[in-house]
Amino acid sequence: MLSPSVPFASSLERPNLDSWHRELNGAQDFDQVTEVVGRAFKPHAMTLRDPHRALNTHLYSKKVGQISLHLLEYGAEVKVEPDCFDGFVLVEIPLRGGGRYRCGRESLDGDTNHAVVMSPGKPVHLDLAPSLSQLIVKLDQQLVDRTCAAHLGYQTRDPVSFDLGLDLNGRAGRAWMSTLRHVIEGSETFPELLDNAIYCAHIEQMLIDALLYAHPHSLSHRFALTRALPSVAPAYVRRAVDYLESHAAEPITIETLAEAVGVSARALFNAFRSTFDQTPMGYLRELRLHRVREALLAGAPQADNLTQLAMQWGFFHYGRFAQYYGERFGERPQDTLRRARAGARGPAQ
Numbered sequence: 001m002l003s004p005s006v007p008f009a010s011s012l013e014r015p016n017l018d019s020w021h022r023e024l025n026g027a028q029d030f031d032q033v034t035e036v037v038g039r040a041f042k043p044h045a046m047t048l049r050d051p052h053r054a055l056n057t058h059l060y061s062k063k064v065g066q067i068s069l070h071l072l073e074y075g076a077e078v079k080v081e082p083d084c085f086d087g088f089v090l091v092e093i094p095l096r097g098g099g100r101y102r103c104g105r106e107s108l109d110g111d112t113n114h115a116v117v118m119s120p121g122k123p124v125h126l127d128l129a130p131s132l133s134q135l136i137v138k139l140d141q142q143l144v145d146r147t148c149a150a151h152l153g154y155q156t157r158d159p160v161s162f163d164l165g166l167d168l169n170g171r172a173g174r175a176w177m178s179t180l181r182h183v184i185e186g187s188e189t190f191p192e193l194l195d196n197a198i199y200c201a202h203i204e205q206m207l208i209d210a211l212l213y214a215h216p217h218s219l220s221h222r223f224a225l226t227r228a229l230p231s232v233a234p235a236y237v238r239r240a241v242d243y244l245e246s247h248a249a250e251p252i253t254i255e256t257l258a259e260a261v262g263v264s265a266r267a268l269f270n271a272f273r274s275t276f277d278q279t280p281m282g283y284l285r286e287l288r289l290h291r292v293r294e295a296l297l298a299g300a301p302q303a304d305n306l307t308q309l310a311m312q313w314g315f316f317h318y319g320r321f322a323q324y325y326g327e328r329f330g331e332r333p334q335d336t337l338r339r340a341r342a343g344a345r346g347p348a349q
Contacts, residue, residue: 015184017060019191024059033057040070044082065200066140067207073133080126085118089139092116097131105299105340106164115166117215139208147208152222161218172214179210221290236261237271240280248287249313254280288313289328296336303337
């Protein structure tokens, strides 16, 4: 049974489940549990670590627009292997107990102080303790990507991919949990609000915005650059930034950039100086460094040859590239690649 005394992670009170849909209530049948949990998230393989210990599974769900909240506990030690998630991001917050979470090349011990953010397209393996009770927030990936594009002002080539670990005692974790608390308390106090499409859209926006701005992800550096772009900046600065984002792997000079956005090189140089406190070519170098880092963190095949990867992004002198990289990220390119392939965390971007 779910006990009323179960504490909510990060000092939040446990949700009132009266208005939640009860999908499983102490279920012990292995096939039933696998089917119902798979329907809520994704079909998966599940293994009981102790075949002599029966399942005692509870699953509650609440829909909020295109987002869904779930409270799940298995009551037994299980191994869950859904392969790759498709079309959604999961934020898993242990309320009690914990587990070992692996997503792609990253792995993390999740507990009441550490939530897990799992992105699609990466193999997922979960080893969950019998005492684990967790709140799960399911976010539609297309909605996340559309929200990201709206903030950046342009559509990105690749979907947003979040870092795995979310420290609930850190600034990002506290910001996310504060937003989630607001959502849960609002739905408990006025459950009829969930029938209002405008309210649900507002909730979706709040949760995704909190995650995009508070938690590191594959496009965090672009958010930082966008925040640095004042609303009073000339329109051609925005056009220049868009051009650099789209053509970063191509040969670009200040002259070709100025021609592409329809202003003089001098005007563009001065505008970048006043807006970003750097030259257009300095901005491009920063952007290219981040593109290299993205490839290294993803363990991309081309990362096997660091010199070739650097040249792909316009760095033709490896020693100078390595110097720039170390100054920007606090580690050598090969150290980033080694960490990524070992599934470890390192210096913040």
